[in-house]
Amino acid sequence: MAPNWSTLPLDLLTAVAFNLESFEDFIYFSLVCRSWNRASSSIKHIWRAKPEVPWLLLVENTKDNPDCVRKMLNIDNENKCYRWNLPETFGGRCWGSPYGWVAMAKLDLSVQLFNPITKATISFPSLETLPYLPKNTPAYNNERRDYYHSCLSGFLTKLIVLKVSQNDHRHEFVIMIIYDFHRRLAFARHGDPSWTSVLIKETTSVRIFDVVAMDNHVYAIYDDAAIAYWEIKEFFGFELVKPMDYLPGDPETFNDLYIDQIKVYLIQSNTDLLMVLRSKVHVSNADNTNYDYDIVYRTNDFEIFKLNHIDKDWENVEDLGDVALFVGDNSSMSVSVADDAKCLQPSCIYFTDDESGSWLTPREFGGHDMGVFDFKTNDILRFYEGDDTRSFFCTPTWFIPQF
Incomplete structure (x- = not known):
């Protein structure tokens, strides 16, 4: 028996x-x-999984998909693709995180954290409570849906999910928003009535590219590679105070950050704070016969710098060691590649297409610029070419699945 x-x-x-x-x-x-x-x-x-490897939440498929199924790609299992019923993620923008949650901004300007595995949600204030939101416009008064589209595509740059400690050894999630054409910064917690502006020190520029929480501080990087950072006061749970210090930028070295073809990411990697620069080129259809579009863009290079807290400057990084980085339309992540990892490669950067502007009309070809950059050889392996049956401004995003 x-x-x-x-x-x-x-x-x-x-x-x-x-x-x-x-x-x-x-x-x-x-x-x-x-x-x-x-x-x-x-x-x-x-x-927790061993190792914790990000999955890729692929773009929405709005054609012949009545069950609102989205695909999730596991790159550490031979790019195995899972089909998940996720109607909650349709009709908005998503940004992944290392904590199992995906930040969602919907067309009604509501904001939530959503767990694609458990389908749990955490609500945050509406985007309509953001300071400097341009409401006195014809689009807002007459064509509200077009106004919402504009807010989620051009006005909203990035949502970053931070996990911060409280004084009773518990954690809470905070969402920081980079928004407005001046790239301002605001934050909110679950239960807050509105978004709170972050005070920033006057600099040569106030445009913020990325934010990360590390060692009881919040770091923000500007478009001249300058760094401002604030202390997280555990007694109050989460309170941003005036910057304790400011690392001036280096315009002579980093003046290319003003160029649209350069993307900037802040990443905590073990005890280091890294700045990753991603450069892109535009190529014609003559060189890409597989596409029906005149011009497409391609990531062609990465540079990595490590913050030297003592000398207050950026040091060039030439080898990531046993670390793999994940960048794109998400909170950027660093993963230590264990010996038992199946397909994950060390000293590589896994990147997804985060050009939300390329998804605004059916004629634009978004979602194709995805691959793996080998930091040792400078080679790029394309692992997914995107899905052109996506909905409005939907981009793929990394997240680490957790319960």
Whole structure:
């Protein structure tokens, strides 16, 4: 007689589940039967995959897709693609994070954190409470939907998900928004009635490219590679105060940051703060016969710099070691590549297409600029060419799946 695996003791099943290494195996384990599901559910709040590798939430498919299915790509499992029913993510923009959550800004200007695995949500203030939101416009008064489109595409640059500590050793999530054509900065927590502007020190420029939380501080980078940083006061949960210091930029070295073809990302990698510069080129259709469009853009190079806190300058990085970076329309991530990683490569940058402006009309070809940059050889391997049946301004984004 075959053994009845569902009658195994709960403590034994829990021990087995806790030692599973991949997110897929943990999910499959929970689906076997009720007792196995009960064992996995009891530990899923503390269980983590080994290693934690980002998945790629691909673009919406609005053609012949009544169930609102979106694909999620696991690059560490031979680019295995999962189909997930996620109607909640349709009709807006998404930005991923390392914490299992995806930040969503919808066409009604509502903002939420959404977990694609558990479908849990956390609500944040409406974008209509943002300071400097341009409401006195014909689009706002007459064509509200067009106004919302404009806000989510041109007015809203990026949502960054930060995880900050509180004084009782708990954590809460904070969303920081880079918005407005001047790239201003604001933040909000769950339960806040509105978004709060962040005070910034006067500089040669106030345009902010990216934000990251690290070592009880929040760092913001400007378009001249200048850094401002604030202390997170744990006693108050999360409070931004005046910048404790300011690292001047280097216009002579970083003057190309003003050019649209340069993307800038801030990333915490172990104890280092990295600035990643991504350069793009535009190529004609004559060189790309697979496309029906006259001009397409391609990422062609990356540069990495490490912040030297003592000398207050940027140092060039020539090798990432056993680290892989993930950049795109998300909170940028750094992952240590374990020896048992299946397909993840060290000293590489995995990048997705984050040109939201290229998705504004059906004639534009967005979503194609995705690949892996090998920092040792400077070679780029394209791993996904995008899906042109996407909806308005939808871009692919990295997130690390968690319960």
